[in-house]
Amino acid sequence: MKKIQIRTSQTTEIIRPDSSVATLLKVADEEGAEEFLTSAYSRLKAVAEGNAKRMYEIDYFIDAVKEVRTEVEKNQANTAAANGPEDNTEAPNYERSMQDAYEKAKQKGENDPNRVPTNEHEMTNQVREILGEKIHKKARASRGGNDSDDELEVVRGNVEDEHALKCPVTGMLFKDPVKNKVCGHTYDRAGLMQLLGMRKTTCPIPGCSNKSLSISQVEVDEEMVLRVRRHLKREEAEKRKRDLEDDDDDEEGGNYTVLE
Numbered sequence: 001m002k003k004i005q006i007r008t009s010q011t012t013e014i015i016r017p018d019s020s021v022a023t024l025l026k027v028a029d030e031e032g033a034e035e036f037l038t039s040a041y042s043r044l045k046a047v048a049e050g051n052a053k054r055m056y057e058i059d060y061f062i063d064a065v066k067e068v069r070t071e072v073e074k075n076q077a078n079t080a081a082a083n084g085p086e087d088n089t090e091a092p093n094y095e096r097s098m099q100d101a102y103e104k105a106k107q108k109g110e111n112d113p114n115r116v117p118t119n120e121h122e123m124t125n126q127v128r129e130i131l132g133e134k135i136h137k138k139a140r141a142s143r144g145g146n147d148s149d150d151e152l153e154v155v156r157g158n159v160e161d162e163h164a165l166k167c168p169v170t171g172m173l174f175k176d177p178v179k180n181k182v183c184g185h186t187y188d189r190a191g192l193m194q195l196l197g198m199r200k201t202t203c204p205i206p207g208c209s210n211k212s213l214s215i216s217q218v219e220v221d222e223e224m225v226l227r228v229r230r231h232l233k234r235e236e237a238e239k240r241k242r243d244l245e246d247d248d249d250d251e252e253g254g255n256y257t258v259l260e
Helices: 002-015 020-027 033-083 094-110 122-130 189-197 222-253
Strands: 135-138 151-154 177-180 186-188 218-220
Touching: 002 020, 002 033, 002 122, 002 222, 020 033, 033 094, 033 122, 122 135, 177 189, 177 222, 186 189
Parallel strands: none
Antiparallel strands: 135 151, 177 186, 177 218
16 A cells, blocks of 8 residues: 555656646646646545555454454363364354454544544645645544644645655765665665675664664665655755846846946
């Protein structure tokens, strides 16, 4: 699901309102361009909501598996104690137990006052932020309490902490980020190879318990690739804006030589 969400975000990034693709469509005044983009944005937000819904369903399924596993272990222990290891009684219908446990977990989750609606889920908000929408998030109180009316407004364009986009080994902006599947930390591939070349096998993140660092543990961090790309595009757009403002200042207040 996370990979699907990454692809959804990448697609949104390509056609977001201020992208070159959207701009070209509008400038070319192609028939139906605005309608096409509006429809595409709606579909992408719907896909993100669907991703959020499936994430909840996965959580419900995991909770159901845990409950049924506990039930199985308890029944096996009771049966063995009462009848011995060679018991021939009919096995319980665990498929029905799974269905019942899933419905129970789903009902509990959907009735949880702290449950974030799919249209406000972080997956949906990620797409909406890329599209430039203003997002209002309600701060939710602890279970059993009342929701706070305080709202946090998240607006796309806020500068992301550049430190989070830098390799902890090289100190440089990520170029080829890879994520460790064991501990979840991200490094640039060049930084990782530098550590391994020095025969260091401990994750460089302070406090990490991963003491067996290896190249086989990592995979491409596609989310970080997207974040860095977005950061660079934002910087490029800001530079163009500054350059245009400097040109305007030069035209309006430039130095002129007066000939007498």
